[in-house]
Amino acid sequence: MFGKFKAGDYYPVNIGDLFASDKYQVVRKDHDYVTLKIFTRNYTETSRDEFRTYEVLSKANPSHPGHRHVRTALDMFSIDRPEGEHQCIVQRPMWDSWKDLLLRNPSGRFSDALLKGGLQHLLLALDYMHSECKLVHTDIKADNILHAIADQGILNTFVKEELETPSPRKCADGSPVYMGDVKRNHDAQPNVYRSPEVMIQAPWSYPADIWNVGAMIWDVFQGGHLFYGQDPTGKGYTTRAHLAEVIGLLGPPPLDLLERGIRSKEFFSEAGQWIAEVPIPQGNSLDNAEHFLAGRNKAMFLNFVKGMLAWRPEDRKTAAELLKDPWLTTWEISD
Numbered sequence: 001m002f003g004k005f006k007a008g009d010y011y012p013v014n015i016g017d018l019f020a021s022d023k024y025q026v027v028r029k030d031h032d033y034v035t036l037k038i039f040t041r042n043y044t045e046t047s048r049d050e051f052r053t054y055e056v057l058s059k060a061n062p063s064h065p066g067h068r069h070v071r072t073a074l075d076m077f078s079i080d081r082p083e084g085e086h087q088c089i090v091q092r093p094m095w096d097s098w099k100d101l102l103l104r105n106p107s108g109r110f111s112d113a114l115l116k117g118g119l120q121h122l123l124l125a126l127d128y129m130h131s132e133c134k135l136v137h138t139d140i141k142a143d144n145i146l147h148a149i150a151d152q153g154i155l156n157t158f159v160k161e162e163l164e165t166p167s168p169r170k171c172a173d174g175s176p177v178y179m180g181d182v183k184r185n186h187d188a189q190p191n192v193y194r195s196p197e198v199m200i201q202a203p204w205s206y207p208a209d210i211w212n213v214g215a216m217i218w219d220v221f222q223g224g225h226l227f228y229g230q231d232p233t234g235k236g237y238t239t240r241a242h243l244a245e246v247i248g249l250l251g252p253p254p255l256d257l258l259e260r261g262i263r264s265k266e267f268f269s270e271a272g273q274w275i276a277e278v279p280i281p282q283g284n285s286l287d288n289a290e291h292f293l294a295g296r297n298k299a300m301f302l303n304f305v306k307g308m309l310a311w312r313p314e315d316r317k318t319a320a321e322l323l324k325d326p327w328l329t330t331w332e333i334s335d
Contacts, residue, residue, distance in 0.1 A: 033155045034074060035093045041084040051076070051087055056133050066128025069121045071146070093155065094146035098220055102142060109223045109292070116328055118145070118220075122213065123328075127319035130206045138188045140212045142219055185262060191237045192225045196246060196253060196311050199239050200261025207313035210322070214308025222291060232278060240276040243267055246311075247274060248281035249289070253311045295335040300327035 039051075054073035061067065075090035098118065102108060110118065122145060129135045149155065185201045188194075188208065195211035197204040218226035226249075229242030247253070255272040258264040267276040274280060286302050286309070293301055304327040307317035322328065 033093050033152060033159070035091050037089045037091070038079070039087045039089075041081070041086055051089070053135065054089060056135060057129075060128070060132045064128045064132050066124035066126070066132075069125035070128055093149060095149045096147055097143045098145045099142035102220060107223075110220045112293075112297075113331065115217070115221050116331065119213075119217075119328060120323065123319045123323050126209055126213070127323065130209070130319055136204075136206055137209050138212075139190060140209060140216060141190055141193065142216065191229055191242070192227050194239075194242065195313070196243070196257065197261070197313055199243055199263070200258065200267070201263045202257065202260035204313065206318070207316045210308045210316045210319065211313075214305055217305065218289070222289070226289060238278075239263070240267055240278045244274070244276065244278045244280045245284075248284040249286060250309065250311060257312050297327075297333040297335075300330070300333060304328060 054076065057070060057072045071091055071094065073089050073091060077088050077090075079086040079088060096104075098110075101110070101114075122140075126137070126140075129137060185197075185203050187201075188198050188204070189212055193212040193215045195204060195208040196202075198208055215226050218224060227242055227245045229237040229239070229245065231238040231241040252272060252274070253268075258268050258272055267274065269275050286305060287298075290298060290302060304322070304325045307322055307325065310316045317325075327333070
């Protein structure tokens, strides 16, 4: 992060600074609280994409039930300086992330009820992004899912401490969000959550997010990744190791999917046989990968997950369909 720092590109934010004709002040005490993100002076294409994304989110359908679960921009403005212009985004402050909840939980995992409640909100947000905004998120992970602050009063103590002893200012990177109606085949997503079509560089869109959610569930519900992708040679994460794990869990991929991928020939023969020099794990299954449920509850959960973890993008359920799944909508499941 700091290797990218260049003096003069960042705006020097100080406690008490005023912005947008005195409309916003850094940690002001007697008004509603907001957060202010200030882009670097020569902000990158990724930052421009983020700016455009918030414009799309701001103009989408506010009556959609997922709208309230997506963080939007309250305001956008620019700061003019002699060295150049800084674009700014104003947003509601947020509370802990899913990752924070995991770290505070002695069990290191979500309960059934917490997972279901969280997934309902997450899938509503994704349905809003996919159906109304036509956006693919591509970076869904526990530390990116934040909780809203129900009681703004809890910020008073934080503001008081910031005014008295300011904490260091923070630099943040914005992960790209893509228009979903345009099929792409470049690399995307966090390594362990990459969908099959992303790994083989086949065209991808909204279903890549659905796979991402299915894989991420293991982090918060099972206490570890579903896929690790660690190459046996010690190279760290590799696509071939990740694909081998997926094959070990789901079986071989459909040939018609492989035919779409630019990189398929690196890992598969024309007949769809695995040719990469990484062994396919044996004895794995989704059933074996789930450790905390039993009976009908487990069967319903695995059926829910299978709606997300399918080789073909078109075989995965949409966020709207997943919201109607019996496991997600049934709070108490008995055998």
